[in-house]
Amino acid sequence: MHTTVGIIGAGPAGLLLARLLHNAGVDSVVLESRDRPYVEQRQRAGILEQGTADVLRAAGAGARLDREGLRHDGIELRFDRHRHRIDFPGLTGGRTVTVYAQTEVVKDLVELQLTEGGPLLFETEALAVEDATTDRPKVRFVQRGAQGGASGRESVLTCDYVVGCDGFWGVSRKAVPTRVSRVFERTYPFGWLGILADVPPSHDELVYARHERGFALLSMRSPVVSRLYLQVPADTDADAWSDEAVWDELERRFETAPDDDWVLHRGPVTAKSVTPMRSYVHEPMRHGRLFLAGDAAHIVPPTGAKGLNLAVGDVVTFARAFTHFQSTGDPALLDAYSETCLRRVWQAERFSYAMTTMLHRPPGATPFDDRIQLALLRRIATSRAAEQDLAECYTGFPFE
Ligand code: RFL
Ligand code: PHB
Numbered sequence: 001m002h003t004t005v006g007i008i009g010a011g012p013a014g015l016l017l018a019r020l021l022h023n024a025g026v027d028s029v030v031l032e033s034r035d036r037p038y039v040e041q042r043q044r045a046g047i048l049e050q051g052t053a054d055v056l057r058a059a060g061a062g063a064r065l066d067r068e069g070l071r072h073d074g075i076e077l078r079f080d081r082h083r084h085r086i087d088f089p090g091l092t093g094g095r096t097v098t099v100y101a102q103t104e105v106v107k108d109l110v111e112l113q114l115t116e117g118g119p120l121l122f123e124t125e126a127l128a129v130e131d132a133t134t135d136r137p138k139v140r141f142v143q144r145g146a147q148g149g150a151s152g153r154e155s156v157l158t159c160d161y162v163v164g165c166d167g168f169w170g171v172s173r174k175a176v177p178t179r180v181s182r183v184f185e186r187t188y189p190f191g192w193l194g195i196l197a198d199v200p201p202s203h204d205e206l207v208y209a210r211h212e213r214g215f216a217l218l219s220m221r222s223p224v225v226s227r228l229y230l231q232v233p234a235d236t237d238a239d240a241w242s243d244e245a246v247w248d249e250l251e252r253r254f255e256t257a258p259d260d261d262w263v264l265h266r267g268p269v270t271a272k273s274v275t276p277m278r279s280y281v282h283e284p285m286r287h288g289r290l291f292l293a294g295d296a297a298h299i300v301p302p303t304g305a306k307g308l309n310l311a312v313g314d315v316v317t318f319a320r321a322f323t324h325f326q327s328t329g330d331p332a333l334l335d336a337y338s339e340t341c342l343r344r345v346w347q348a349e350r351f352s353y354a355m356t357t358m359l360h361r362p363p364g365a366t367p368f369d370d371r372i373q374l375a376l377l378r379r380i381a382t383s384r385a386a387e388q389d390l391a392e393c394y395t396g397f398p399f400e
Pocket of ligand 2: 044045046047206219220227302303304305
């Protein structure tokens with residue numbers, strides 16, 4: 001089996017890349033270890049930057065996004081019982097974000113790939129990327145049986161280029177020898193307990209709350225489904241929290257002033273899970289003819305809502321560079337792939353780190369730490385320059 005671009009992983013990065021290459025007349029094969037329902041139902045991101053929504057539309061994957069996505073013109077910061085709204089269009093010259101779940105982006109892209117694109121093989125696990133520094137890199141893979149066991153023989157996909165879009169736990173990053181790679185990492189001593197609930201969101205925009213008891217976030221999936229998060233210790237077992245305990249804690253952390261009539265609406269909880277928080281960057285993002293994209297190369301804590309948007313930025317950069325190379329023979333953009341992506345990645349790392357440390361209460365936080373967090377939040381609430389910086393970062397860093 002041979003293809004021009006071998007893509008490992010059918011998350012947002014791999015699926016969008018396959019679509020962009022298909023639109024440019026480049027053939028690819030996508031290998032995905034899990035089955036289709038698993039990939040389509042994995043609960044993750046909810047916020048698309050303006051640039052991400054524009055890329056999906058231009059790729060022909062914007063029809064349902066335009067019908068069902070919710071345009072958001074701002075977010076609310078809540079701290080010290082105070083509520084402060086950040087007005088995105090007013091601060092950025094018109095930019096907004098869209099609430100459209102990653103599950104829906106993935107469903108739209110899978111459907112397009114299966115009806116119009118090249119091969120997308122589910123239950124097909126890449127075992128290793130080999131010969132990355134030759135002109136014929138290979139992906140060794142195995143197809144899984146219905147029971148999840150390795151059924152088939154090992155096979156090999158030979159490629160002109162390989163793009164590793166296989167997420168943080170994938171195999172492609174391992175093909176970069178440790179003598180050429182550098183890893184920058186930080187783990188946080190807390191995670192997010194996330195719930196999905198069948199209840200209309202209690203506010204029409206996202207609410208990021210800083211509270212002495214810890215961070216809380218109010219988000220949504222649709223006008224009738226809420227998505228909410230609580231900061232919890234990193235080793236928390238989600239089942240140790242009853243639904244009622246989650247709602248009680250959310251209510252405490254979204255505290256408003258006594259004369260404010262805001263209320264948190266409760267409803268049936270349909271999913272509950274804990275996500276660890278990590279910042280991680282692998283440099284470089286290219287080794288020979290192997291390119292890394294999305295979570296395979298970098299992770300951000302979810303507080304800045306950047307992970308999916310960064311994955312989109314990487315594959316847009318690759319697709320542009322590759323089509324430029326194919327049409328002109330000039331490898332300059334491909335050669336610059338890693339540096340181009342990393343400039344944007346580090347801005348997102350910085351912003352996600354700043355949002356995380358401003359809003360979460362780490363174990364052992366001192367009264368001094370509390371005052372610094374509140375001073376940062378008050379600075380944003382009282383300085384247009386500080387507010388504008390947050391709005392620019394949140395609505396998205398430009399593609400280069
Ligand atoms: P993915 O989505 O992890 O997809 C990787 C795919 O590769 C497959 N795979 C393999 N396939 C074949 N062979 C192998 N050996 C393989 N190993 C792995 C996997 O099964 C999977 O299908 O990576 P990708 O495409 O880079 O996309 C990245 C995003 O998924 C991620 O950054 C975001 O979800 C992060 N994130 C958020 N990002 C945002 O932009 N906005 C948000 O609001 C936001 N909220 C979040 C988030 C992530 C969260 N969690 C659970 C980590 C909220 C949460 C709670
Ligand atoms: C979500 O809706 O899942 C979500 C929204 C904003 C974030 C993180 C996650 O910062």
